[in-house]
Amino acid sequence: MPALATGPGPDTGLYELLSVLPSQLQMYVKSADDRSFLHTMFSARSLHSLVKIHEKLQHYEERCPAPVLDSAGALAQGVSEELQMKPVSADVTELLKLLSKPHVKSLLSVHDTVAQKSYDPQLPPLPDDIDDDEDSVKIIRLVKNKEPLGATIKKDEKTGAITIARIMKGGAADRSGLIHIGDELKEVNGISVDGKQPEDIIQILSQSEAAITFKVVPGPETDGPASEPKVTQQHTKMYVKALFDYDPDEDKAIPCKEAGMAFKKGDVLRIMSQEDATWWQAKVEGGANPRAGLIPSKHFQERRFALRQPSPIAQPQKISRKPSTLRRSFRLSKRGKKTNKSMYECKKSEQYDTADVPTYEEVAPYCRAPGARYRLVALIGPTGVGLNELKRKLLISDPQHFSVTIPHTSRVKRNQESDGVEYHFISKHLFETDIHNNKFIEYGEYKGNYYGTSLDSIRSVIAKNKVCLLDVQPHSLKHLRTAEFKPFVVFVKPPSIQRMRETRKNAKTISGKGDKDTSKPLTDEDFEEMISAAQLMENQYGHLFDLVLVNDDLSSASGELKRALRRVEMETHWVPVSWTHS
Structure with missing residues (x-):
């Protein structure tokens, strides 16, 4: 045969050489039938598998460590006997002492045990009852350990054939590379599968020890040239x-x-x-x-x-969807200290x-990369659970790091108020225009005036390189879960009713009747409403929560929250993939 064109060098593996042979031989083969024959022969999966096995065995022989001798213990004993006949010196005494130590003797004994054992792979003998016509049958032997085989089987109701339904990625069958989807099972450990159900075969496998031998007929999905693998997705x-x-x-x-x-x-x-x-x-x-x-x-x-x-x-x-009505949620306040009331709800x-x-x-x-903007912290929880108190604790602990949004309102500014401090004061017409332009994440109407939290007020806090603390209704999360805000969602749960009786003795519910607000102590009914609302929130929106925090004790809850937010800033977390593509 004439010399091949310049191709792989002398160090090229046999498998790589085999893969380029068809293209190298093209110029010397004139007949289309011969070219097709050569392509089929060199592309056959069985030939490629044999070559891979050859290279693995060759690699094993080249890299296999071999002991210099398998009787290190006897050699050490001989050395000790020789040294005892030598003149006494410090070196001889030290060496004799070293060789007589139990740990050294045990080490040499283990060495000899390992050195005298053969670890070469043992291939099972071929069964004697293989028919000469069954040239497509494969005999596969897998060593069994505690893990499952990692393959499922199914029975064809028409033909009764037992075939491999799927190979589990990373399992023993997948790692072996010997069993494929569509292979028809003929025998398991010498037991014919004819007439058996998949459950029967699973029972045979569960009772097998040490190794499992399969006799299979390659399925259609494993036929064909190796250069044309089955196209899969994902x-x-x-x-x-x-x-x-x-x-x-x-x-x-x-x-x-x-x-x-x-x-x-x-x-x-x-x-x-x-x-x-x-x-x-x-x-x-x-x-x-x-x-x-x-x-x-x-x-x-x-x-x-x-x-x-x-x-x-x-x-x-x-x-209610009516713009003129708005549910008033009860708010907690310490006796003598009235808290700010959240008087708006999301209408979307x-x-x-x-x-x-x-x-x-x-x-x-x-x-989060150094210098990057901080993630928005969204606090979710039933009314009265203590969201305002948690925010206040964080703000007091580090006012340079944490901040809150300033809401918008259409009501008239009072004498003691400043625009941009308590509220952003805007006209009712401008407020309605901003509503129409979807500028509010939440808004509502109370006593004829609008109140709301705008998206721009969130951006303003984040732009100042601060962590924006925002408590919102849970149905607002879908509008906040964007690459821009990357919200870390904290769900604050109430403790048991018994615990709330102990810790919320001074808490009150605030209600509005006419033009005046009144307050009254919280009752068990209020506590039950809080727990029920929390359960419904968690059932419906729990898949969006990154942290669930029980506000049993305000001090410990705020400390736990602050530690969690520190981890968010410093550590790697899993976020929606769309947030990482911006």
Whole structure:
């Protein structure tokens, strides 16, 4: 055969050489049939697999460590006997003492045990009952350990064939590279699978020890040239945050409960495969299990959730759409010290948006760069839980670092007030224009005047390189969860009724009748309303919360919140992937 054109060098691996051979031979082969034959032969998956095995074994032989001798213990004993016959000196005495130590003797004994044992891979003998016509049958032997095989099987109801349904990424079957989707199972440990159900085969596998031997016929998905691999989608890394709890043992739709993976709301999952439109393969990020497990796909889970909740989820408290009416929430105040009252509510999105079904949210790691703007801190909680008090604690602790927004109002400025201090005072016409232009994140009307928090007031605080503390109604979060604000959402929960009786003795509820405000002590009914509202908020919006904080004791709660916000500024957190692309 004439010399090949210039190609790979002498150090090129056999597998790389094989991959370029077809193109190198093109100029010397005239017949189309010969070219097709050569291409098929050199591209055959079986040939590529054999070459890969050859290179692995060759690499093993080259890198395999070999002991210089396998009797180091006997050698040390001989040296000790020789030294005892030598004249006594400090060096001889020290060496004899060293060689007689139990730890040294144990070390040399372990060395000899390892050196005398063969660790070369042992290939199983081929079965004697292979038919000559079964040239496409594969005999596969996998060493079994505590982890599952990482493959699921199914039975063709028409032919009765047992085939490999899916290979779990990172599992033993996937790492071996020997079993593929579509392979037909013939025998397991010499036991024929004819007439058996998948459950029977799983039982055989569970009783197997040491190693499992499979006899399979390669399926159609593994046939064909290796240079033309099956095209799959979503090969890139993808991480999602789970917005619901999942237990495969309670899922009647999952094809194989043993292959399922449980997770909790808030877990970050690495999606390993989306080839199945209904069942994804995923791993919990940071988990110890290398094998992927089955989880419902986003589309499938959204459909299931939509069927379970045909009607919108109820709001903690109904807000009238009429602009002339506004629910007055009770506010806490210490005896003799009246707090500022929040007198406006969000008029947008007051009904649950059924399109926003909480399943998974694609996320990416994010860490605030030095000098970058701080993330918005959104405080959520039922009225009276102590949001104002928590904000005040943070502001007092570090007024140069934390700040709050200044609300807008259409009411007339009073004598003791300054524009831009207590409120931004604007005309009613301008307020309504800003409402029309969607400039308010929340707004409402009280006693004929508008009150609201504008988006620009949030931007103003952030632009001053401060952390903006903002308490909002939970349905406002959808308008704040943007790359611009990157909100860290803190949900503040009330403690038990018994605990609130002890800690809120001086708290009062403020109500407005006519033109005057009155206050009265909080009752158990008020506490129950607070707890009920918190439960509804958590059930409906809990998937959006980054931190859940129980305001049992104001001092300890504010300290915990401040530590959490410090971590947000310094450490890496998972955020929606869209926030990292801006």
